[in-house]
Amino acid sequence: MQKPSNPQGTRDFGPEVMRKRNIILDIIKVVFKKYAFEPLETPAIENLSMLTGKYGDEGDKLLYKIRSNREIVHEIDEEKAQKINELFPERWIPGESKLGLRYDLTVPFARFVVQHRNEISFPFRRYQIQPVWRADRPQKGRFREFTQCDADCIGSSSLIHEADLIHIYDEVFTKLGLSNAVVKLNHRKFLEAMVDELSLDFPVARFTSTLDKLDKVGKDGVIKELMDAGVEKAKCFQLFELITVSDLNVDMLDQLASSFNSNTLAMDAIEDLRKLVGFLGDSPLTIKLELDLSLARGLDYYTGCIFEAIILDSDIGSVSGGGRYDNLTDIFGLKDVSGVGISFGVDRLYEILETQNLWPDHKSANQSVLICHFDLESQRYGIGVAQKLRQAGISTLVYPDKKRINKQLDFANNKGFTHAIVIGQDEMESAVLTLKNLSSGDQTKQGVEDCISILKS
Amino acid sequence: MQKPSNPQGTRDFGPEVMRKRNIILDIIKVVFKKYAFEPLETPAIENLSMLTGKYGDEGDKLLYKIRSNREIVHEIDEEKAQKINELFPERWIPGESKLGLRYDLTVPFARFVVQHRNEISFPFRRYQIQPVWRADRPQKGRFREFTQCDADCIGSSSLIHEADLIHIYDEVFTKLGLSNAVVKLNHRKFLEAMVDELSLDFPVARFTSTLDKLDKVGKDGVIKELMDAGVEKAKCFQLFELITVSDLNVDMLDQLASSFNSNTLAMDAIEDLRKLVGFLGDSPLTIKLELDLSLARGLDYYTGCIFEAIILDSDIGSVSGGGRYDNLTDIFGLKDVSGVGISFGVDRLYEILETQNLWPDHKSANQSVLICHFDLESQRYGIGVAQKLRQAGISTLVYPDKKRINKQLDFANNKGFTHAIVIGQDEMESAVLTLKNLSSGDQTKQGVEDCISILKS
Numbered sequence: 001m002q003k004p005s006n007p008q009g010t011r012d013f014g015p016e017v018m019r020k021r022n023i024i025l026d027i028i029k030v031v032f033k034k035y036a037f038e039p040l041e042t043p044a045i046e047n048l049s050m051l052t053g054k055y056g057d058e059g060d061k062l063l064y065k066i067r068s069n070r071e072i073v074h075e076i077d078e079e080k081a082q083k084i085n086e087l088f089p090e091r092w093i094p095g096e097s098k099l100g101l102r103y104d105l106t107v108p109f110a111r112f113v114v115q116h117r118n119e120i121s122f123p124f125r126r127y128q129i130q131p132v133w134r135a136d137r138p139q140k141g142r143f144r145e146f147t148q149c150d151a152d153c154i155g156s157s158s159l160i161h162e163a164d165l166i167h168i169y170d171e172v173f174t175k176l177g178l179s180n181a182v183v184k185l186n187h188r189k190f191l192e193a194m195v196d197e198l199s200l201d202f203p204v205a206r207f208t209s210t211l212d213k214l215d216k217v218g219k220d221g222v223i224k225e226l227m228d229a230g231v232e233k234a235k236c237f238q239l240f241e242l243i244t245v246s247d248l249n250v251d252m253l254d255q256l257a258s259s260f261n262s263n264t265l266a267m268d269a270i271e272d273l274r275k276l277v278g279f280l281g282d283s284p285l286t287i288k289l290e291l292d293l294s295l296a297r298g299l300d301y302y303t304g305c306i307f308e309a310i311i312l313d314s315d316i317g318s319v320s321g322g323g324r325y326d327n328l329t330d331i332f333g334l335k336d337v338s339g340v341g342i343s344f345g346v347d348r349l350y351e352i353l354e355t356q357n358l359w360p361d362h363k364s365a366n367q368s369v370l371i372c373h374f375d376l377e378s379q380r381y382g383i384g385v386a387q388k389l390r391q392a393g394i395s396t397l398v399y400p401d402k403k404r405i406n407k408q409l410d411f412a413n414n415k416g417f418t419h420a421i422v423i424g425q426d427e428m429e430s431a432v433l434t435l436k437n438l439s440s441g442d443q444t445k446q447g448v449e450d451c452i453s454i455l456k457s
Numbered sequence: 458m459q460k461p462s463n464p465q466g467t468r469d470f471g472p473e474v475m476r477k478r479n480i481i482l483d484i485i486k487v488v489f490k491k492y493a494f495e496p497l498e499t500p501a502i503e504n505l506s507m508l509t510g511k512y513g514d515e516g517d518k519l520l521y522k523i524r525s526n527r528e529i530v531h532e533i534d535e536e537k538a539q540k541i542n543e544l545f546p547e548r549w550i551p552g553e554s555k556l557g558l559r560y561d562l563t564v565p566f567a568r569f570v571v572q573h574r575n576e577i578s579f580p581f582r583r584y585q586i587q588p589v590w591r592a593d594r595p596q597k598g599r600f601r602e603f604t605q606c607d608a609d610c611i612g613s614s615s616l617i618h619e620a621d622l623i624h625i626y627d628e629v630f631t632k633l634g635l636s637n638a639v640v641k642l643n644h645r646k647f648l649e650a651m652v653d654e655l656s657l658d659f660p661v662a663r664f665t666s667t668l669d670k671l672d673k674v675g676k677d678g679v680i681k682e683l684m685d686a687g688v689e690k691a692k693c694f695q696l697f698e699l700i701t702v703s704d705l706n707v708d709m710l711d712q713l714a715s716s717f718n719s720n721t722l723a724m725d726a727i728e729d730l731r732k733l734v735g736f737l738g739d740s741p742l743t744i745k746l747e748l749d750l751s752l753a754r755g756l757d758y759y760t761g762c763i764f765e766a767i768i769l770d771s772d773i774g775s776v777s778g779g780g781r782y783d784n785l786t787d788i789f790g791l792k793d794v795s796g797v798g799i800s801f802g803v804d805r806l807y808e809i810l811e812t813q814n815l816w817p818d819h820k821s822a823n824q825s826v827l828i829c830h831f832d833l834e835s836q837r838y839g840i841g842v843a844q845k846l847r848q849a850g851i852s853t854l855v856y857p858d859k860k861r862i863n864k865q866l867d868f869a870n871n872k873g874f875t876h877a878i879v880i881g882q883d884e885m886e887s888a889v890l891t892l893k894n895l896s897s898g899d900q901t902k903q904g905v906e907d908c909i910s911i912l913k914s
Contacts, residue, residue, distance in 0.1 A: 002506060002507065002788075002790070004507065004567075004571045004572040004789040004790075005504060005568075005572065006500055006503070006504070006568070006572070007500065007502050007556055010500035010502055011500060012497070012498070012499050012569050012572075013497065013498040014497060014569075014573065014576075015495035015496055015497065015583070018495075018496035018497065018498060019496065022496070030850075033852050034847040034850065034851070034852055035847065035852075035853070035854070036825060036827075036852050036853060036854035036874075038472035038872075039470075039472055039475035040470065040471060040472065040475065041469070041470040041475060042463070042469050042470075043464065043467035043468060043602045044501060044558075044588060044590070044602060045467055045521075045590065045601070045602055046463070046464065047462060047463070047464050049459060050459065050461065050462070062525070063525070064502075064556075065523065065524050065525065066522065066523050066558065067521070067522050067524075067554070068519070068520070068521050068522065068592030099464055099521075101501075101523065110461075111461040111462075111463070112461075112469050112471075114461045115461040115463070116471065119471075121871040121872050123858070125854070126472070131501060133501070133502065135525030144502070145500045145501060156857045156858050158858050160836070160857045161857055163840065164855075167844070171847075278833075278837060279837065279840060281837065281840055281841060283841070331459075332459060332461040333459070333460075333461075368493060370493075376735075379617070380735060380736065380738065383617070383620065383736060384738060384740070387624070387740065390491040390492065390628075393487075394491070395490050395492075395493050396491065396493060397492070397493035397582070398621075400580055400610070400613045400615040400617045400618060401580070401613050401615050411578055414578040415495075415578050417493075
């Protein structure tokens with residue numbers, strides 16, 4: 001007999017985990033919707049040609065490829081099939097894969113936008129929450145199937161979108177009880193300006209990937225790597241004078257203009273950030289917004305603002321990242337469409353809420369009742385009670401089998417029911433029910449309508 | 458440049474379709490929860506060994522198999538790889554698939570239950586709403602990726618679960634505005650009793666698959682098929698006297714006992730249905746419940762009650778099916794666990810609601826506002842207004858770009874915003890806003906708090 005198992009790097013989400021994951025996802029969804037992001041879902045299966053070459057060589061290696069017998073039967077050449085079968089008897093099935101599993105939500109979004117560009121009114125704000133697959137080496141906190149949670153605005157270059165995304169960060173983290181979140185902000189053109197102003201003989205992409213290691217190897221490590229690549233020591237120190245962390249405000253931007261000697265690239269970044277400050281307005285954020293000129297996020301992909309969110313006092317890296325890109329849809333032939341987006345890491349948020357035990361008390365918000373009984377007659381009576389509770393929106397189960405009351409109550413506790421109602425002869429005659437609060441142990445006696453009032457209060 | 462496309466048999470769900478699909482899924486989820494079904498999600502990727510052999514030969518052929526370069530690199534023998542490459546230069550990648558895509562939600566549920574049997578308190582009620590994949594020939598209404606929507610109770614043989622499932626049908630269809638739904642009910646043992654009582658020299662499985670064609674080929678067609686297989690004409694007519702359609706009530710069950718000559722198998726079915734009638738109680742259903750002794754549902758899988766739901770006045774077949782099974786977890790080595798479940802066909806429900814235009818007016822339930830403006834100053838002012846609307850839970854977008862007001866209003870109409878607020882110099886000075894209802898064209902002037910009251914009413 002087969003020992004049942006799920007594949008390495010995948011997870012079953014049982015009821016308890018599902019309820020907690022849904023707390024996170026529901027909060028994110030509600031906030032996305034309030035900012036007029038519209039839902040989109042794309043298929044898990046994409047034509048492999050849409051995926052290959054979009055994620056670099058490393059990404060290509062991590063693509064899951066899909067085949068079906070139908071395709072194999074249709075496509076394989078008889079003679080070659082014969083030879084293959086001789087080489088690999090039985091268990092080897094050759095065949096070309098034409099399909100692959102979604103690797104992220106960004107490329108399918110770009111495909112959707114280009115494919116439907118004539119039906120879409122731009123700017124288009126979409127959110128998308130779906131699993132993606134990567135044939136990565138499984139390790140702690142890294143999975144082969146995991147959920148991404150993206151929001152993007154496409155078809156508009158206004159900085160108002162960046163302002164909205166910062167407000168979304170503020171609201172999502174606050175609602176999750178993570179007001180100790182820090183959103184770091186940078187602008188790609190500051191990074192370009194550093195390379196330009198210091199006349200570093202470096203491609204910007206290589207510079208950003210070096211700078212991206214700052215967290216891991218520290219300032220000295222970055223300086224060493226730069227010097228190994230031929231950058232003079234003095235320039236390295238000049239560089240680290242530019243790489244500052246500060247609040248985002250107009251005064252700070254004026255200072256930056258001066259420390260960058262009004263370098264044209266830096267001035268472009270500063271102009272964008274001035275607009276952003278204008279759109280953010282005066283109302284204070286609950287979370288901290290930090291202009292961090294070391295923020296690079298490895299990707300050679302962003303062209304404007306870059307975001308990263310971390311939670312203080314957690315040993316988990318960033319829980320969200322994003323930025324502006326000016327050429328997302330180029331890969332599918334649609335040029336000059338600017339977009340900006342962010343992506344939340346659901347697993348990391350889950351991990352932080354779990355470790356710090358910050359889950360909102362969803363039991364009290366979601367009362368659930370097990371109806372216990374002594375015999376078939378009281379069980380049937382219980383169904384009528386259950387229907388009334390359900391009509392009031394309360395999750396209710398009539399214990400289905402014939403068991404002793406204490407077994408039924410054990411079941412209620414194991415399953416996390418918040419309340420039990422025990423029905424016997426007395427209760428049926430008087431229509432006065434015993435409502436037992438399973439966390440406090442309190443018991444009260446009342447009619448079904450009063451039970452509902454208590455459960456809904 | 459690649460022409461962007463999604464694979465045959467798959468679909469992108471844009472905002473409008475997503476909102477409609479979510480109406481269906483949200484109603485089903487809310488009802489499942491009220492009946493104390495708990496959420497479960499399993500990975501899309503399963504070990505292929507968990508899937509093969511579970512769906513018959515036909516099913517095996519429809520499994521999607523997955524590979525990754527990682528697996529190929531690990532497993533392929535150098536010498537053979539060389540030969541393969543000679544045979545299939547470049548584009549052919551050989552390799553054994555160890556993974557497959559989920560084909561339904563039932564087998565992964567059985568795997569989960571057996572794998573976690575020591576952590577689960579039985580009976581276990583779970584619902585699961587996830588996509589499944591089948592390498593089927595795409596055709597109208599049949600997709601390669603589609604969503605299943607299952608609820609099962611496992612680990613209890615009480616007929617109270619069947620009663621709850623019927624109440625779920627009643628509530629889901631009523632909430633969807635489909636009170637013309639008919640839930641057909643049969644019991645596997647009636648089918649066995651027919652074979653037994655008439656001494657048909659037929660395996661029950663073949664008999665049920667013949668009977669299952671009744672809808673398609675009619676009574677004459679079924680009789681022909683039975684006679685071709687050697688059943689006497691007289692017995693065929695006797696059979697069709699047994700195959701009745703009626704209400705489900707105690708009198709009817711007494712009649713059936715007599716027409717089946719108290720055949721033991723029939724009496725087992727009748728005893729179950731008597732219990733079911735007891736659990737259903739006296740409160741009337743909105744939908745029609747029909748005892749239909751011709752209902753077979755092809756599958757040789759159900760051991761007790763069998764369900765099927767259809768919507769009258771639609772040319773679409775069943776929108777839900779299900780039944781009791783006593784050996785679901787046998788395949789993974791856990792014996793004697795009885796379960797019962799149903800599955801809703803989301804695509805078919807969607808099709809019916811779309812064709813009959815029965816969508817609840819979700820616009821009025823979900824107000825959304827576009828804030829239009831004349832210049833940067835009024836746009837910035839609009840952000841403050843937007844934040845107040847969002848705090849009140851109203852989906853709001855400040856039009857991001859600089860366009861003429863009528864272009865902004867066109868955008869609002871295209872996107873399906875329900876309202877627009879236009880902000881100019883007057884509005885900023887007076888703090889009195891113009892709220893325009895985009896479906897009625899009505900315009901009113903008031904402060905932001907009054908706008909919120911109107912939008913929330």
